[in-house]
Amino acid sequence: MPLEPKDSLLCELLQLARDLARSAGAIQRDRFETDLKLDTKSAPIDLVTEVDRACEALIVEGIQAARADDAILAEEGHGDDKADAKIRWIIDPLDGTVNFAHGFPRFCVSIGIEIEGLRSVGVVYDPLLNECFEAARGEGAWLGPRRLRVSEEDELGRALIATGFAYDVHDSENDNLAAFRNVIKVARGIRRDGSAALDLCYVASSRLDAYWELKLHPWDVAAGYLIVEEAGGRISDFGDGPPDRSGREVVATNGSLHQELLKQL
Ligand code: IPD
Ligand code: CA
Ligand code: CA
Secondary structure, three states: OOOOOOOHHHHHHHHHHHHHHHHHHHHHHHHOOOOOOEEEOOOOOOEEEHHHHHHHHHHHHHHHHHOOOOEEEEOOOOOOOOOOOOEEEEEEEEEOHHHHHHOOOOOEEEEEEEEOOEEEEEEEEEOOOOEEEEEEOOOOEEEOOEEOOOOOOOOHHHOEEEOOOOOOOOOOOOOOHHHHHHHHOOOOEEEOOOOHHHHHHHHHOOOOOEEEEEOOOHHHHHHHHHHHHHOOOEEEOOOOOOOOOOOOEEEEEOOOOHHHHHHHO
């Protein structure tokens, strides 16, 4: 049985998020490996395509049609982030745009929902694998009928760990390379697959043992944080403080590896 929260509000929000993520994912599947119009944003390597914008418009219009009072923070700016709304949607319409633009098959739709400031629903949909990662507060993290659980690995030397690099990597000295060097010397392997939301879901589903990254944004992590937490994982900033909702410092692990990874960062 797929996730079906007992609480009726959680159930309604999850169903809407799931439907919108799947509809946006269908656009991505249709447009994958077709001619795309590319623009750049914060740096020459920070891309946006017409598909990012079309997916965001579809999701935002779908939320507004069903739930006019909710706040929406959306990466490409179509949302309306009302200050005192009870419910806030946080959307990355296409996480992994560089991959998408290159025909590299790893990207997703990420939708997180907060109720009164608490992470409450998370949906991350990978349209090529047709995998929909879902979580609702207190109801676990799920991939279809399978309840997700983080790995039990407690040795960095046997751990598969992911990271990423920010779009200012050409110019910034705070470029994650020192941490990358430390971790690659002790871990079994490192991956840089280019979708933060999927990296978090892979920690939740034990495909990865840990993940860290700097300079992300709220839409990269809003859904993935809840999915990791509901799968029994641990999230902190680099100083072992509470999860950083801005995404500036993200460390997500199975819990057992948390302190050892923090030492390397
Ligand atoms: C990016 C991806 C990537 C991460 C970048 C993000 P985008 O999101 O999640 O893995 O390394 O920092 O900005 O731009 O493809 O939505
Ligand atoms: Ca993103
Ligand atoms: Ca994006």
